[in-house]
Amino acid sequence: AGNDDNGTSTGDGDGGTAETSDFTVGMVTDAGGIDDKSFNESSWNGIKDFGEKFNLTEGTNYSYVQSGSIPDFEPNLRGLVREGKELVFGVGFLMEDAMRTVASQNEDAQLAIIDMVVMNEETGEPFENVAHMTFEEHEGSFLVGVVAALESETDQVGFIGGMDSDLIKKFENGFKAGAKAVNPDIEIAVQYVGDFNDATTAQQIANTMYSQGADIIYHAAGGSGNGLITEAINRARNGENVWAIGVDQDQYEDGIYDGEKSVMLTSMVKRVDVAVADVAERTMNGDFPGGEILVYGLEENGVGIADSTQNLSDGIEDQVNEYRDSILSGDVEVPMTDEEYEEYLNGL
Amino acid sequence: MDIMQVLALVIPAAIYAGVPLILTALGGLFSERAGVVNIGLEGLMISGAFIGIVSTLWLEGAGVGAASPWIALIIAAIVGALFALFHAVASISFRADQIVSGVAINFLALGLAIFLTRLFFGRGQTDYIQNRIFRTNVAGLSEIPFIGPLFFSNAYVTSYVALALVFVVYYVIFYTPFGLRLRSVGEHPMAADTMGVNVNKMRYVAVMLSGAFGALGGAVFAVTVSGNFSATTIVGQGFMALAVLIFGRWNPLGVLGAGLFFGLAQALSTTGAQLPFFSEIHPVFLLIAPYVLTIIALTGFVGKNAAPKAIGKPYIKGSR
Amino acid sequence: MDKRNKFGKLSGLLIPIISIFLGVLIGAILMLISGYNPIVAYSALLRGIFSDSYYIGETIRAMTPLILAGLAVAFAYRTGLLNIGVEGQLIVGWLAAVYVGSALDLPMIIHLPLSILAGALAGALWGFLPGFLKARFEVHEVIVTIMMNYIALYSANAIIRAFLIVPGERTESIYPSASLQSDFLQSITDYSRLHYGFVIAILACVIMWFVLWKTKKGYELRAVGFNQHASKYAGMNVKSNVVLAMVISGAFAGVAGAMEGLGTYGYMSILSGFSGVGFDGIAVALLGANTAIGVFLSSFLFGGLQVGSLTMQQQAGVPMELVDIVIALIIFFVASSYIIRWVTNRIKKGGI
Amino acid sequence: MSYVIEMNNIRKEFPGIVANDNITLQLKEGEIHALLGENGAGKSTLMNVLFGLYQPEKGNIRVRGEDVEITDPNIANRLGIGMVHQHFMLVENFTVTENIVLGNEPTKAGRLNIRKAAKEVAEISKQYGLKVDPYAKIEDISVGMQQRVEILKTLYRGAEILIFDEPTAVLTPQEIQELIGIMKKLVAEGKSIILITHKLKEIMSVCDRCTVIRRGRGIGTVDVKTSSEAKLAEMMVGREVNFSVEKTPAEPKETVLKIENVTMKNSRKVEALKGLDLEIRAGEIVGLAGVEGNGQSELIEAITGLRKVDGGHIYLNSNEITNHPPRKVTEAGVGHIPEDRHKHGLVLDFSIGENIVLQTYYNEPYSKMGILQYPKIYEKARELIDDYDVRTPSEYTEARALSGGNQQKAIIAREVDRSPDFLIAAQPTRGLDVGAIESIHTRLIKERDKGRAILLMSLELDEVLNVSDRIAVIYDGKIVDIVDADKTNEKELGLLMAGGKRQKEGEENRG
Ligand SMILES: Nc1ncnc2c1ncn2[C@@H]1O[C@H](COP(=O)(O)OP(=O)(O)OP(=O)(O)O)[C@@H](O)[C@H]1O
């Protein structure tokens, strides 16, 4: 009981915030941390944007807790709920179990999970006190697949996934579908790191793919993706013509070498930040989207291709936009699972 | 894919995966040859990785540019030597159980490094360094047929430094008075003492050298491969280095061989998925291969009596 | 060598207490230097252990596997072996317990003990190999157990991936009949993850004490641990005792894994790295002077600090790694008891 | 009179014991000076003080008339003091040369110049007639050569004053003669020597003067020429010494132990027993005489089952026990007082009580259904502590805390109490004072008279001669001869131990 006060007592620290709202929001990262150059960072940016927009104070009104490993998820989520945060985000599909437990134990809590729909086993419905935020990553991945196929000179491209899971499969299959749409004969190497935080292994995988002739590699591997970027820079500095495609955010900056060049061909951005800020704002305004499955796709601008286009050849953007339109119009159905991809290939 | 391509893929990967282990194991070699068990290699690597990254960032900030990681390596080695003083003081002067003290070093290094990371960067990992040590082709040599692509293309210069250090250490251990004394202290400290060798001083020096090399191993890993520091930068490599040391029978050349062996196994475990033949093996077998092979090797060919005799015991003057 | 019993039982207690004090003190100094208020931090830490039934529940929950891991290390240590492989034994124990707990559907009275037993057996098997190699080929157990940790980690992950995976990167949940979880315990501790495993952990303490100090097998194991030559001379089978010691140690570790699988989580997820509990066990055992009661108390210290550190981070902003530093310092001082003893002897002499 | 060394009023304490109490020792230039005292009297301690290994609490040291403070062996070396330690200080896996030059290595451009070192070693070894192989590893050479290496170490450093701590204990009589020759040569070259030995005969034959200490105190220094063995012994012990043990002639009965043609390799895979035969009968003590390393330890390992034999048979009371595990052998009726009490005899971290049941803990009444019955165990311990006069604070005390003599008494109590048919006593009095020795000898003879068969292994010829009824001489893995104890003497034994042949009785008469 004593703890419920603590949430507010930390807020006592700074006075003079009369104008600002006293809305509180918390976020639990997965092992990647808020500068994973990927969706933890993106989520946090969303919260910060939201905070700045409404003049909230970091630490008091909005804060995050970093998890060391999977077992930390549950206590971290619960900790924020117990502190009395009015909205608590769990970042990543790995938090499903922890979210389920915490949601069922705290019916009054307002929770949100990214990349996952958490089902209430008793009702068979998504939890009512959780906002379930999902993205149509396959659609965005399709577009970067198109870019890769158009830009590849060796007609070999690669995909590096973090963990072999339904979510990352969406990236993989979307990417492959996009590449095949442009060039049905293109070779696509696929390998999973087994971890979202193992840049070393990712680098070795990238090394192998590049050595085998791939010249463009797309990653959906969170922090592990840094290994891909490192490898690409290593090779680019030695004069090789290789590229990487980033994920979640515009990773152009991360690929910079020799001062001004970057190995990032483009990135598949997933606007977790926008989605997070959106949910936070709705909740603050009393419109908590609990129980809803929020889908952010191409249409909602929830996924798409990055703004940095310096490295793209002329005319590529137009071609990408054509594919974008055909997805939006429903002419192209982007596969999410392996089975759908097989079907898709047969239909080509 | 022909065999040459496979080798050109695997050998360089093996070398750069093995180098941090080799450097760290050389550190362990100094301390264990002098009779001080060093299970704290993991912690020493962590300290090195942390210092390597932080000083690179700092030097970059100060405008040093491309030389930053190189200077950072030196700083890491120095700080590592000082950090190892913990282990030295505990296990030599305070007569602590060397294993326990090593365990404490591991806890301390990780705790301190992450604590400081949070303090300096406000989160669990540092920024990425801009000026890594990148791979290069060695001018001229990389053109040599066969050898060139395997050993001189796409290689980290740090690998050559490590290789050179292996031979330097070998020379120092077996061909200099310092080496003779170091070994005598690990074999029969009382004999060394009666011959006027200052046992504890030798051990201090040895443990500090182990700190320098261990930190160098961690720092090399950080500034070549990982590029930043977090709690997951060094996970278990220090223990692997210990295995390399034992596998290499406390001999620098053995360490080189064992380190490359581990590197090769590790390279195969990730590269294998894309290689003919290996891709048919379930990846888990490639993953566990280095560990299984080490056990088999220890059981089969590596004799048991290679360890320095006085290892693990504090030297107390006049004890019987 | 200084005589052991110089100041006997007293030092057994005095040294950990002084060590804890020094560790906490240096931790405070570090906080001061880093610009944190140690009083605020430590009181948050203490609140995070004691202030609430939830925290107490969490502390006990965290203690449970630590106790068992500590017992595993301590048991081996008492028999002259250093088991660094508790981590791996814990992983295989976890997997085996969860497998039995989720694959079979039996009445609780059979299912729960069977699942725990499965964990114990798997851990024992993982301990058997290093023990056997040590006994048969004199391969150093430290190195083999380190290797076995990695083998356990990767194999367990591969097995889950290949055979047991369900969405969320984990295995199926266990049947309630194999579960140690308890709505009652959770409700009295405000939804902590407290489960009945702590009863088993306490039982294990008693078992370790009894086996080691009251049975003839324990006598043999200790004799072999202290002096293999004398044991062989006395007609004991040194080799089989070495193997047995590792098997028992591994079984403790395996049960620690079962606690995670049947108690805390109810499933096993793919591990991206070691759980750390096994390595903490080394420290727990050493701090607890390798006695059953000592392991229990030091688990409390460890578990409490780890659970409390979350609150410390949330409320005082001090990184929870501070706790790791304090723990390291405590281990360091306990290990360096020679110097503490030396100083206290000095003070004593001066006082008289 | 000028002394090269003066140690005045030295006091050295160890926790709980004063090892040296106000001892004075003065060494003249060019003399061989004996240092005599019982075990534990403090001789080694005093010499370690001189050599800088220990710092004395009180007293001062003068070298060639100048006050010095020897805080480190380095300083001792610089002052020209060299020491040959009781327990060799050699790095086993180093070569002879490496051991000799350690700490004082010749270099060439920073590199160890082993060739030069070896040459220097060869030179000195030639100069003093100390034959060694400069490139051999220590672990591969004989004890005698190891000792020569120890001496060379001091000479290499230019030592003028040499301390020999019990150098003869491990040598054959021939090697002892050699060593005496070397010492004389060294003195002739102007060196001065302090010699620690328990063998009064050696003192009489080579030493000029002798300083005696007893229980840490200096008793005095005497001129050897004007003294005698008996007088030295009395000074040393503080009372007249009875050199022989009282016993009645043995009345041997049936054969208890029979060993036939046993062959065995030792831990280094070297054939250590090469077809050994031996019979021991009830009611007799058979002494085993031999130079260390001729198979004594291996013989005991073979009988007790601690190591497997490669061929031959061992019978106890006509039952074969060859290669039976130690427990079976013990249960068959073999008792064993081990040579190395710390390694084999005791678990030092166990209490006296726990050690008392080291072989019997699993039997009733000490254990019931797998549970130890501690009350019974400690009851037994109390009983034996009283019977055998083991001086210990209690039966719960850790064995480690007892003095060597009392540890030994506890082992003997344990082994004898089981009243085995056959008892092996390996070096049962090593490191003990005369009082303890006497009581152990009496105990052994009492057991003999009760009809036990006893094998006494000892490196002390006096002990073998005095306690045994028959003496088996072991040489190169075989029993080369068996003689009656009262029909032989030290000289003859020495010859046999060195591999010589006993003259046939007839020949002896003629000679
Ligand atoms: N390092 C030590 N710590 C404690 N006590 C010691 C130490 N060294 C020697 N002693 C004790 O000091 C006393 C003298 O020992 P010292 O070795 O000098 O005897 P010694 O005369 O050389 O005997 P021996 O004839 O057996 O060689 C003994 O009681 C011994 O136990």
Ligand SMILES: Nc1ncnc2c1ncn2[C@@H]1O[C@H](COP(=O)(O)OP(=O)(O)OP(=O)(O)O)[C@@H](O)[C@H]1O
């Ligand atoms: N290394 C040591 N550390 C501590 N105490 C020691 C050490 N060595 C010997 N002692 C103590 O010194 C004393 C004498 O030991 P030592 O083994 O020399 O006995 P001893 O003189 O042979 O015995 P006894 O007089 O019974 O024949 C004992 O009290 C022993 O505990």
Ligand SMILES: [Mg+2]
């Ligand atoms: Mg003695």
Ligand SMILES: [Mg+2]
């Ligand atoms: Mg002595």
